[in-house]
Amino acid sequence: MFNVEMYTGNREKNYELVKKQLHALIHDEKNHIANLSNAAALLNQFLDRINWVGFYLIDSNGELVLGPFQGLPACVRIPVGKGVCGTAALKQETVRVLDVNQFPGHIACDAASQSEIVIPLVKDGQLLGVLDIDSPETNRFDELDQQKLEEFATLLIEHL
Ligand code: SME
Numbered sequence: 001m002f003n004v005e006m007y008t009g010n011r012e013k014n015y016e017l018v019k020k021q022l023h024a025l026i027h028d029e030k031n032h033i034a035n036l037s038n039a040a041a042l043l044n045q046f047l048d049r050i051n052w053v054g055f056y057l058i059d060s061n062g063e064l065v066l067g068p069f070q071g072l073p074a075c076v077r078i079p080v081g082k083g084v085c086g087t088a089a090l091k092q093e094t095v096r097v098l099d100v101n102q103f104p105g106h107i108a109c110d111a112a113s114q115s116e117i118v119i120p121l122v123k124d125g126q127l128l129g130v131l132d133i134d135s136p137e138t139n140r141f142d143e144l145d146q147q148k149l150e151e152f153a154t155l156l157i158e159h160l
Pocket of ligand 1: 083105
């Protein structure tokens with residue numbers, strides 16, 4: 001059984017703890033679907049004020065295709081360059097959107113989503129996919145979230 005532990009009040013310490021928990025979950029396992037599924041479930045338990053967290057992965061045709069996630073059923077395919085996910089994939093850099101209604105081309109999978117962060121997963125220079133997190137609140141993700149979620153993604157990539 002796995003318990004998601006959290007400190008109260010210190011976001012930085014909490015992110016360090018969640019990275020340790022990720023390591024515990026995935027360090028001994030090579031299956032990508034298993035590791036991505038547990039990573040999505042862990043973030044879903046750990047992050048408050050979110051309504052969707054999961055992965056889009058580069059498919060054989062070069063598009064992003066839906067991977068393991070937690071939340072409402074979502075759009076299955078996103079071309080690189082389209083929406084927030086496709087933009088992060090194209091630029092190979094994190095895109096943090098304070099208000100999705102102000103992002104031209106935002107793809108609304110869940111009408112509740114108001115802000116979003118998308119972190120590309122790049123291993124040895126190759127784009128594997130993106131980590132996408134949506135919130136029902138505007139301006140949910142700040143620089144600390146970005147920094148710590150990028151560290152989370154780096155740790156995850158080592159096990160993909
Ligand atoms: N909003 C994303 C699409 C994926 S859903 O949020 C799960 C986008 O604009 O790329």
